[in-house]
Amino acid sequence: MAEHQENPDLPDLARGVAEAELADGGMLVGQFEGQSVLLVRRGEEIFAISAECTHYSGPLASGLVVGGTIRCPWHHARFDLRTGEAVAAPALAPVSCWAVERRLGRIMVGKKKPAPGRALPGGSAPSRIIIVGGGAAGFAAAQRLRDLGYSGSLVMLSDDADAPVDRPNLSKDFLAGAAPQDWMPLRDSAFYEKQCIDLRLATSVAAIDVGASEVRLADGARLAYDRLLLATGAEPVRLSLPGVDLPHVHTLRTFADCRAIIAQAETAGRAVVMGASFIGLEVAAALRQRGLDVHVVAPGKRPMERILGPQMGDFIRALHEQRGVVFHLEETARAITATGVQLAGGGALAADLVVMGVGVRPRAQLAEAAGLRTDRGVMVDAYLETSAPGVFAAGDIARWPDPHSGAAIRVEHWVVAGRQGQTAAANMLGERRKYVGAPFFWSQHYDLGLNYVGHAEAWDTIEVDGDIAAGDCTLRYKREERTLAVLTMGRDLESLAAEAGMEAGIAAV
Numbered sequence: 001m002a003e004h005q006e007n008p009d010l011p012d013l014a015r016g017v018a019e020a021e022l023a024d025g026g027m028l029v030g031q032f033e034g035q036s037v038l039l040v041r042r043g044e045e046i047f048a049i050s051a052e053c054t055h056y057s058g059p060l061a062s063g064l065v066v067g068g069t070i071r072c073p074w075h076h077a078r079f080d081l082r083t084g085e086a087v088a089a090p091a092l093a094p095v096s097c098w099a100v101e102r103r104l105g106r107i108m109v110g111k112k113k114p115a116p117g118r119a120l121p122g123g124s125a126p127s128r129i130i131i132v133g134g135g136a137a138g139f140a141a142a143q144r145l146r147d148l149g150y151s152g153s154l155v156m157l158s159d160d161a162d163a164p165v166d167r168p169n170l171s172k173d174f175l176a177g178a179a180p181q182d183w184m185p186l187r188d189s190a191f192y193e194k195q196c197i198d199l200r201l202a203t204s205v206a207a208i209d210v211g212a213s214e215v216r217l218a219d220g221a222r223l224a225y226d227r228l229l230l231a232t233g234a235e236p237v238r239l240s241l242p243g244v245d246l247p248h249v250h251t252l253r254t255f256a257d258c259r260a261i262i263a264q265a266e267t268a269g270r271a272v273v274m275g276a277s278f279i280g281l282e283v284a285a286a287l288r289q290r291g292l293d294v295h296v297v298a299p300g301k302r303p304m305e306r307i308l309g310p311q312m313g314d315f316i317r318a319l320h321e322q323r324g325v326v327f328h329l330e331e332t333a334r335a336i337t338a339t340g341v342q343l344a345g346g347g348a349l350a351a352d353l354v355v356m357g358v359g360v361r362p363r364a365q366l367a368e369a370a371g372l373r374t375d376r377g378v379m380v381d382a383y384l385e386t387s388a389p390g391v392f393a394a395g396d397i398a399r400w401p402d403p404h405s406g407a408a409i410r411v412e413h414w415v416v417a418g419r420q421g422q423t424a425a426a427n428m429l430g431e432r433r434k435y436v437g438a439p440f441f442w443s444q445h446y447d448l449g450l451n452y453v454g455h456a457e458a459w460d461t462i463e464v465d466g467d468i469a470a471g472d473c474t475l476r477y478k479r480e481e482r483t484l485a486v487l488t489m490g491r492d493l494e495s496l497a498a499e500a501g502m503e504a505g506i507a508a509v
């Protein structure tokens with residue numbers, strides 16, 4: 001938690017505030033020993049927790065209290081009000097909590113509470129767990145296993161040479177040059193040592209033998225498991241075009257990909273981004289922030305129209321055009337040369353950097369070869385277990401029965417991957433916890449963020465409330481009167497309420 005200068009505008013919680021200042025259901029930010037502390041009152045109970053989210057320092061006072069949790073307005077992390085525990089991704093570290101005293105009509109903050117400990121769930125705990133994948137789902141699962149008290153062997157295999165990183169930032173602040181390199185790892189190497197997580201980088205898994213409960217590494221070594229989590233994520237599609245292997249043509253998935261784009265951007269003046277969806281446009285924004293000329297080539301009529309609809313498509317286009325991005329829509333590339341991109345429509349664009357953001361495909365080959373049930377991803381049940389008992393899957397590869405849309409869906413969202421990793425961890429230890437989280441993602445373009453809750457592949461109506469052009473709106477994607485998804489800009493509380501509402505709807509069934 002960040003240290004703060006004394007702020008004369010905030011009440012000193014060592015001296016306390018009058019009880020009347022904190023009504024039932026209310027929140028109040030004060031300071032205690034130089035730190036911002038949030039008081040939350042629920043009936044007769046008062047909680048004191050750090051006012052800043054441990055993900056990107058979001059202001060918890062602008063969040064939503066649901067049951068015993070407080071939810072961050074920026075990317076929906078959840079913290080237990082009593083213990084401070086980060087119960088749901090994307091936050092991976094707890095917030096501090098303090099004891100609260102009520103004396104002579106005043107509320108005062110006392111001693112900091114110790115970090116929470118958890119008892120291992122009942123049942124026969126496995127003694128060897130292997131996680132294949134060092135991304136959002138794999139990391140969150142490993143951390144949650146240790147948080148839950150699992151003390152057996154925990155091996156995490158990743159074919160990436162870098163330890164797990166904050167992948168969403170690869171197309172945002174880090175690519176734009178606004179975040180230092182040391183922001184990127186989710187944890188430093190000391191964390192893995194301390195938690196006894198045997199993290200093996202640049203280690204490729206070649207096969208899984210579910211009959212023998214073994215994974216085979218590319219170097220031929222075999223490792224036995226009692227429980228296995230597949231969290232192999234997705235890989236970027238590389239269009240098959242002449243010139244696609246030229247050195248200035250990139251895709252973006254890993255930290256190394258991002259460093260290579262940055263190295264090229266340092267000398268490049270003109271970039272062509274292929275694809276006008278989330279990653280393509282975030283890359284376009286970041287490269288504009290670095291001062292490059294940026295052209296975007298995409299086959300659709302509007303950017304992001306298939307996912308967000310025409311109104312948002314027009315808005316996103318205008319937003320990027322105001323910042324100097326030039327779109328070539330309803331257009332595709334025919335070939336890439338050392339100096340540019342030739343368009344199918346006959347034109348040509350000069351470029352010394354080309355980035356393809358044309359989608360990803362799930363890395364489900366291991367599961368397919370092992371005979372697990374797959375269908376455009378790895379099929380899992382509500383507990384995230386695959387068709388092979390004891391083998392779980394989470395994140396971008398998993399297709400799960402989503403209770404909100406009623407369909408088996410697979411998404412590519414950071415928060416979903418992290419939360420599925422956390423649920424799979426509990427279930428690998430013998431809990432029977434269904435994954436019922438409403439899908440959620442965020443995207444950032446320059447200083448504008450959008451939040452999206454739910455899942456709508458097709459809709460018949462988009463209900464717009466507010467002013468899209470002003471970045472202050474809520475869009476509801478509906479089919480037959482039912483809201484499938486809610487997009488907000490500048491209305492974080494509505495996004496949180498939509499998520500909580502969808503989840504409450506499921507809980508009530």
Ligand SMILES: Cc1cc2nc3c(=O)[nH]c(=O)nc-3n(C[C@H](O)[C@H](O)[C@H](O)COP(=O)(O)OP(=O)(O)OC[C@H]3O[C@@H](n4cnc5c(N)ncnc54)[C@H](O)[C@@H]3O)c2cc1C
Binds near residue numbers: 170395397
């Ligand atoms: C640039 C970028 C920006 C993004 N921005 C956002 C955003 O703003 N919001 C959002 O919600 N989502 C965003 N996403 C999507 C989000 O990052 C993914 O949904 C998330 O990372 C999925 O997590 P995962 O654990 O399933 O897979 P990954 O994070 O991809 O991790 C997969 C891991 O498996 C390893 N692996 C794969 N196969 C093998 C093998 N055979 N042997 C060993 N290891 C293997 C890989 O090396 C990797 O470590 C972004 C993605 C990218 C690339």
Ligand code: FES
Binds near residue numbers: 055058074
């Ligand atoms: S800042 Fe709180 S969830 Fe991201």
